[in-house]
Each structure stands twice: as C-alpha cells, then as structure tokens.
Amino acid sequence: MSSPAAGRALRYGASEEEKARYHGLARRHGTPLLVVSRERLRVQYRDLQKRLPDVSLYYAIKAFPHPAVIETLAALGCHFDVASEGEIELLQALRISGRKTIHTHPVKKSQQIKAALRGGSTTFVVDNLEELGKLTPWRHRVGILIRLSFPSETAAVDLSRKFGCPPEEAPEIAERAQRAGFQVRGLSFHVGSQSLSPQAHVDAIEQCRRLLERINERLPHPLGTLDIGGGFPVDYELRGFDYDAYFQPIRRALERLPRDLHLIAEPGRYLVAPAVISISSVIGKSRRGGLRWYYLDDGIYGSYSGQLFDHARYPLQFPDGEGPRSPSVLAGPTCDSIDVIAENLDLPELNEGDLVIGRMMGAYTAATSTRFNSLNAAKIVVEEEDFDVG
Numbered sequence: 001m002s003s004p005a006a007g008r009a010l011r012y013g014a015s016e017e018e019k020a021r022y023h024g025l026a027r028r029h030g031t032p033l034l035v036v037s038r039e040r041l042r043v044q045y046r047d048l049q050k051r052l053p054d055v056s057l058y059y060a061i062k063a064f065p066h067p068a069v070i071e072t073l074a075a076l077g078c079h080f081d082v083a084s085e086g087e088i089e090l091l092q093a094l095r096i097s098g099r100k101t102i103h104t105h106p107v108k109k110s111q112q113i114k115a116a117l118r119g120g121s122t123t124f125v126v127d128n129l130e131e132l133g134k135l136t137p138w139r140h141r142v143g144i145l146i147r148l149s150f151p152s153e154t155a156a157v158d159l160s161r162k163f164g165c166p167p168e169e170a171p172e173i174a175e176r177a178q179r180a181g182f183q184v185r186g187l188s189f190h191v192g193s194q195s196l197s198p199q200a201h202v203d204a205i206e207q208c209r210r211l212l213e214r215i216n217e218r219l220p221h222p223l224g225t226l227d228i229g230g231g232f233p234v235d236y237e238l239r240g241f242d243y244d245a246y247f248q249p250i251r252r253a254l255e256r257l258p259r260d261l262h263l264i265a266e267p268g269r270y271l272v273a274p275a276v277i278s279i280s281s282v283i284g285k286s287r288r289g290g291l292r293w294y295y296l297d298d299g300i301y302g303s304y305s306g307q308l309f310d311h312a313r314y315p316l317q318f319p320d321g322e323g324p325r326s327p328s329v330l331a332g333p334t335c336d337s338i339d340v341i342a343e344n345l346d347l348p349e350l351n352e353g354d355l356v357i358g359r360m361m362g363a364y365t366a367a368t369s370t371r372f373n374s375l376n377a378a379k380i381v382v383e384e385e386d387f388d389v390g
C-alpha cells in the first residue's frame with residue numbers, strides 16, 4: 001500500500017529570491033495566504049488556447065471564484081461557465097456580460113434560471129425532460145446543451161455519476177425540446193476532473209460525433225455545438241507531465257468532427273491550479289509516538305480542503321533545515337484529528353514561524369474551504385509580477 005506521502009512532490013529549500021518573496025508576503029499580509037499570479041493565469045490560458053486552437057474557452061468559475069482571476073481571464077477574451085446565482089453576481093459586479101456565459105448546472109431552481117436570464121445568460125445545460133420542463137416558459141429565449149454521461153476511471157473526480165444522461169437518451173430529449181420550441185444548440189459532457197488519460201476525451205468526442213450525425217439526420221434543426229467540458233489535468237507530482245502527448249489525440253479527435261461544428265470547453269483546474277500558491281506558518285510542534293508533529297495555520301478545513309473533496313495532493317516546499325531529517329506529520333490548525341495534511345514526510349526540523357509552501361493550489365482549494373473552529377480563511381492576495389508558482 002502506498003503511504004499518504006506517496007505521489008506527493010516534496011521540495012526542500014527555495015532560491016534566495018523565492019524565500020525573500022515568501023517572507024515579504026507573509027510579513028506584509030500575515031499567514032495563511034493564497035497568492036495568485038495573474039501572469040501565470042495568462043500563461044495557462046494562452047497555453048490551452050494553443051493546445052485546443054479551435055475551441056472557445058469558458059473558465060469554470062467554481063474552481064477559484066475570485067474577481068482577479070475572472071478579470072484577468074476576461075481581458076484575454078475568455079468566456080465563463082457559471083453554475084449558481086453567486087457566480088453570476090460575481091460576473092455582474094465585474095460588468096462582464098451574461099452573453100459570455102453558459103449555465104452548466106444540469107439541475108437549477110427556477111429562481112436561478114430567472115437570475116441567469118436577467119444576467120443575460122441564454123445557454124443552459126439539461127440532462128433530462130424534467131429540467132427541460134422548468135425552462136419551458138423561456139423556450140423562445142434560451143438555447144439548450146444536452147449533457148451526456150461518460151463515466152471515466154482515469155479521472156480523480158467522477159462527474160458522470162450525478163449528472164449526464166446516457167447517450168442513447170439524447171435523441172429523444174433533443175427531439176422533444178425542438179418540438180417544444182427550444183433551440184437545441186448541441187451536446188456537452190465532462191469526462192471527470194483531473195482526467196489523466198486523453199482517451200476519455202477521445203472516446204467521448206467520437207461518441208458525440210456519431211450521436212450528432214444520428215440526431216441531425218432526424219431533426220429539422222441541426223445541432224451545431226459540442227461542449228467538451230473540463231477535466232484537463234495538472235502536474236501535481238511535478239514529474240514533467242507530457243502535455244504534448246496528452247493533447248495531441250484530443251486535437252486529432254476534434255479534427256474528425258464536422259468543420260462547422262462550434263466547439264467549446266469549460267476548463268477550471270488547468271487554468272487556475274498552477275497560478276496559486278499557499279503560504280502557511282508553523283504555529284506549534286510536538287513529538288507524538290516517535291514522530292515530529294508540526295501544526296500549521298492552514299489545513300484540511302481551509303485551503304487544503306481539496307485533499308478531501310477533490311482528492312488532490314499538492315506539492316509542498318519546506319525551509320532547508322540544518323541537521324538530520326526525521327519522520328514527520330504536518331497537521332492543520334483545527335481541533336479535529338482528520339485535519340492532517342501529510343504523514344510519512346521526511347523533514348528537516350521546523351520551528352515556529354517557518355513557512356510551508358503549497359504549490360499548484362488554485363483549483364478547488366479556497367473554493368471549498370470552511371470556517372470550522374471559527375478560523376479565518378486564508379487571505380487571497382494577487383501578485384502582478386511573474387513568479388514561479390508551478
């Protein structure tokens with residue numbers, strides 16, 4: 001069995017420049033912190049555009065719902081995937097038009113539908129006839145994407161268990177929707193988040209190609225959009241993931257689709273994970289059962305919540321310590337015993353006030369952190385300069 005530390009990239013030390021930056025940020029803002037690099041966001045967005053050149057990108061706001069992230073991506077021409085009223089309000093506060101959004105939550109309260117329509121959203125995802133029924137009062141104003149279920153074993157987070165209809169149900173939903181007067185724009189899917197094999201996308205795209213052919217032969221108004229969801233992975237193990245090899249088969253599969261099909265994607269993690277680091281401080285230490293325990297001011301109930309909800313293991317960076325390393329445990333600040341970030345770490349001795357850096361911490365971190373023990377969430381600060389957060 002692998003240890004909890006297995007698969008987790010550990011880095012000791014940091015360049016003098018990095019150290020000065022971390023300490024400067026901690027002095028200025030206190031800890032715990034999440035530090036956003038706008039420049040790294042731009043790099044990720046341009047990189048994904050290059051890898052999926054004919055695909056319009058809709059950032060999935062849920063991954064890291066912060067105005068600086070939205071603003072930075074909007075300035076590059078990115079569109080947005082919204083799934084709640086709160087996310088729509090975030091865009092409205094930044095004066096971003098609802099026309100640049102798709103509403104991707106397959107199950108919505110009528111109140112949410114109205115809020116989305118008021119905000120200018122006109123494309124909604126459904127995966128069953130009940131949901132279609134809820135949209136009927138606005139059928140002449142909205143476009144529909146039918147979400148399909150493609151369970152995948154190679155994704156860290158399965159998003160087809162709860163949502164998406166079996167592909168064979170899509171023709172009936174499309175037909176009923178057109179008959180009711182909806183504009184059926186196309187199909188959508190999500191192969192699961194942190195999807196490590198490109199084959200999941202390739203298979204789903206291929207099934208959608210065949211399904212679109214079948215549907216478009218039968219229906220008076222052809223479906224013209226395919227939404228390939230999110231799921232594109234990031235390199236939490238810092239092992240030099242081969243992104244060229246990953247995206248090439250997906251690009252090939254997209255090239256086999258009809259030329260005039262409008263392609264969209266809803267990436268979250270890929271854009272934002274590498275653009276954020278966490279800075280937390282050692283607030284206490286003890287020896288328990290022959291192990292060194294270090295307690296940080298951020299943990300599983302805070303920015304590291306993704307370790308529970310998102311099954312992620314973030315690469316960690318520690319101060320260079322003098323002296324021998326020994327088996328250590330890294331715990332969070334709450335009173336709960338599950339609040340342990342990592343065990344079986346081989347660490348140099350740490351002291352109160354030492355900084356621990358979590359890298360790749362933009363996706364599903366702050367978004368899912370709680371206020372347990374009435375502790376404050378990590379403060380989010382935005383750095384304009386380019387720095388290596390990956």
Ligand SMILES: Cc1ncc(COP(=O)(O)O)c(C=O)c1O
Pocket residue numbers: 060062063081104105159190192193194229230231232266267268269270363
């Ligand atoms: C409907 C939908 N679209 C997009 C995303 C973003 O996925 P990812 O962060 O894997 O790119 C999610 C994640 O939960 C989602 O549920």
